[in-house]
Amino acid sequence: MERIPILRLGNHLLVSIQVDLHDRLALTLQDDLTSRLAENGARGVLLDISSLEIVDSFIGRMIGNIAAMARVLDAHTVVVGMRPAVAITLVELGISMQGVRTAIDVDDGMRLLEAETAAEAGNVERPPL
Amino acid sequence: MREVGDIVAVRQQTRQWAGEVGLSLVDQTKIVTAASELARNAVVYGGGGSVRLELLENGVRKGLRLVFADQGPGIPDVERALQDGFTTGGGLGLGLGGARRLVNEFAIDSEVGRGTTVTIARWS
Numbered sequence: 001m002e003r004i005p006i007l008r009l010g011n012h013l014l015v016s017i018q019v020d021l022h023d024r025l026a027l028t029l030q031d032d033l034t035s036r037l038a039e040n041g042a043r044g045v046l047l048d049i050s051s052l053e054i055v056d057s058f059i060g061r062m063i064g065n066i067a068a069m070a071r072v073l074d075a076h077t078v079v080v081g082m083r084p085a086v087a088i089t090l091v092e093l094g095i096s097m098q099g100v101r102t103a104i105d106v107d108d109g110m111r112l113l114e115a116e117t118a119a120e121a122g123n124v125e126r127p128p129l
Numbered sequence: 130m131r132e133v134g135d136i137v138a139v140r141q142q143t144r145q146w147a148g149e150v151g152l153s154l155v156d157q158t159k160i161v162t163a164a165s166e167l168a169r170n171a172v173v174y175g176g177g178g179s180v181r182l183e184l185l186e187n188g189v190r191k192g193l194r195l196v197f198a199d200q201g202p203g204i205p206d207v208e209r210a211l212q213d214g215f216t217t218g219g220g221l222g223l224g225l226g227g228a229r230r231l232v233n234e235f236a237i238d239s240e241v242g243r244g245t246t247v248t249i250a251r252w253s
Contacts, residue, residue, distance in 0.1 A: 020140070023133040023169070054140065054158055056165040057223040085158040093162060093227035094213050 004029045006036050012044035012113050013037065014106070018051045026062040033066055037073045043120075044113035045070050048106055050081025060095040067100045076116045077101065080109035130168055131177045139168040139180055143195065146182050150191045151253050160193060160251040163228035167197045167247050170224050174217070175199025175245055185250065192252035194234075200244040207239055 002025060007014045013036055015029065033045060045066065049055065055063070067077040078101045082090075090097070101116075103109035130139060143164040147157040164180070171178035178199030185192035204210045211229060216222035225247075229235040234250035 020137050022137045053144065054162045054165060056162050056169075057221045057227060058165075058169060061221050083158075085155045088155055089158045089162050089231065092159070092230050093166075094223045094230070095221070095227075 001028070003032065006032060008040065008042070009046075009110070011042055011117060012046055012110070013040070013042045014046045014048070016048035016051070016106075021052060021059055023058055026059055030062055030065055030069070034069050034073070037070060037075055041074075043075050043117040045075055045077040046106060046109045046113060047077060047079045048081050048109075049079060049086075050083065050105070052083070052086065055082070055086050055090055055095075057093060057095060060090060060093070060097070063100060064097065071099075076113055078103050078109040078112050080104065080106055130172050130180060133169065133172055135172065136165055136168045140165050142182065143193070146184070147193050147251070150184060150193045152193065152251060153253070156251055156253070159231040160195070160249070163231040163249055163251075164195055166224040166228040167195070167249065170247075171197050171199040171201075171245075175201030178244070185252070187252075190252050192233075192250050194248065194250040196246065196248045198244065198246045203241040203243055204237075204239040204245055205241055207237055211237075 004015060004017055063079060070077045080103045101112060103112050140161050143161045144157060147160050168180065176199065178197060181196040183194040185194055209215055211226045213226050214222040228249065232249040232251050236248040239245040
């Protein structure tokens with residue numbers, strides 16, 4: 001069965017979608033990522049969509065679901081590489097991507113994830129008021 | 130179009146034709162996204178259907194028209210189906226109304242028990 005690879009990078013999972021994302025593949029990715037997050041206890045998910053020529057409402061929902069499930073499993077999600085034409089189309093389509101962090105590329109996205117997990121670690125060590 | 134896997138083929142064909150017509154990258158992305166939404170509607174709600182692509186010419190302007198037709202259950206209340214957030218299938222409810230916002234021309238003809246035809250066009 002066709003699958004999108006999920007790579008482990010330190011405390012984070014990296015997913016780079018390099019194929020035309022059909023609906024079943026999107027659902028499989030959603031399930032695979034959730035399982036990997038639960039198994040590995042990863043702190044962040046970096047989702048590279050720079051190869052995607054379109055994001056329709058189905059793929060938009062998948063991205064939102066991934067971010068929501070990651071949040072429940074104590075991980076952050078950053079979506080990187082969205083093409084400008086895709087961003088314009090998404091907004092007109094009516095998808096707000098609320099609660100989904102974005103960055104320009106994988107490099108920036110990784111820095112953002114590191115910063116967020118570091119800030120959270122800091123919060124835990126802070127003494128109670 | 131018979132199953133959700135066919136949506137990708139509709140997207141690819143639409144992308145190719147939109148490029149040949151000379152639509153800008155943003156306009157190509159818009160009509161391909163609209164085509165993806167309508168193809169999914171035809172498969173998921175219409176039980177499958179067909180799509181016809183037409184090249185348009187009006188003076189120096191060129192365009193692309195897509196006609197999606199299914200013989201599914203039809204839509205009882207088209208106005209309501211066009212509203213954002215309306216869904217009978219557990220989706221986001223942005224497909225039909227969203228597709229309308231992404232194109233220059235949009236027409237829908239639906240009859241309960243007969244099926245639904247949605248026509249969209251995007252001009253250069």
